[in-house]
């Protein structure tokens with residue numbers, strides 16, 4: 001009780017009982033919804049550049065293969081080199097976030113990696129592609145950690161839905177714009193080639209610079225809120241240890257399994273989509289659907305039930321494509337909705353089963369396992385397509401989903 005009196009004696013008469021300054025404008029008050037919406041805007045734009053540039057190779061496939069004299073195998077290495085480093089380094093990135101850098105500095109560092117990787121992507125292809133990939137995946141870990149820190153117990157599924165929606169907007173904008181940008185530069189220079197490709201990708205890098213600026217602003221707002229709300233005093237003081245991974249609860253390992261078994265039937269499917277509409281329609285549906293479905297999950301709870309429903313409807317989508325001659329738009333629209341539901345119901349579940357000081361490590365480990373699955377299954381899917389065709393590929397995706 002004595003401490004409380006001393007503490008009250010330190011209270012500025014301009015502060016309320018919780019030590020928050022009384023005369024802050026709502027937009028500047030970290031406890032006000034308007035301020036949290038402001039933080040959420042920058043949180044959503046954190047991943048915009050990473051998601052936008054991640055799809056550069058797919059959106060410029062013809063140009064990249066032509067200008068860099070690549071064959072399909074070496075072209076696909078761009079994606080392989082995105083996933084393979086993250087099998088280990090994404091987990092390490094999450095651990096460094098929890099134990100060394102902290103959320104603010106870690107987010108800025110990973111945003112810088114994404115920018116440097118994108119700017120240098122076609123000078124030392126494989127190396128800086130790895131730099132971009134480490135930044136991209138670890139930045140997603142940081143983004144998820146920020147979301148939980150600011151919105152756990154409030155609108156967490158809606159927030160994840162909004163973050164994923166902005167990510168899908170980045171992918172969709174890239175798919176529909178970057179080819180036009182390349183054409184304009186080709187017209188200006190009068191030829192295709194490395195220079196045209198390089199200038200196009202430098203323009204794409206501006207989205208990563210934008211995300212880095214958002215990371216800096218977000219770091220300022222988070223540090224300011226920590227000071228005003230005296231958050232550091234509420235910390236448990238616990239620190240993550242690498243050996244803590246062996247103590248992760250079974251429920252978290254089940255979330256990891258669901259994540260990898262689901263996403264190997266989504267990203268490789270989109271990447272191998274035979275016609276352009278497959279890549280676009282899933283993302284175009286997911287952009288508006290994710291926040292709406294996230295709001296629904298927030299209101300109803302039952303995340304596990306929604307994840308199960310999403311897996312079942314995704315399974316039905318693939319079975320429609322494999323075993324029926326129905327209009328593929330039906331299956332693709334169903335897939336876009338089920339993918340959105342899965343994404344906004346599954347990712348927040350990590351925050352329900354691990355303490356705050358382990359969040360970055362848990363998300364990092366989850367994406368490491370996801371990237372291991374994606375790297376292996378992407379190669380397997382490519383081989384199955386070459387050797388056995390699309391029916392066997394769909395059966396392969398159905399088998400992966402049945403492992404959930």
Ligand SMILES: NCCCC[C@H](N)C(=O)NCC(=O)O
Nearest residue numbers: 050051054136137140343367
């Ligand atoms: N630059 C792409 C980041 C991917 C982040 C992560 N691996 C992921 O899968 N996020 C969920 C999603 O549905 O995109």
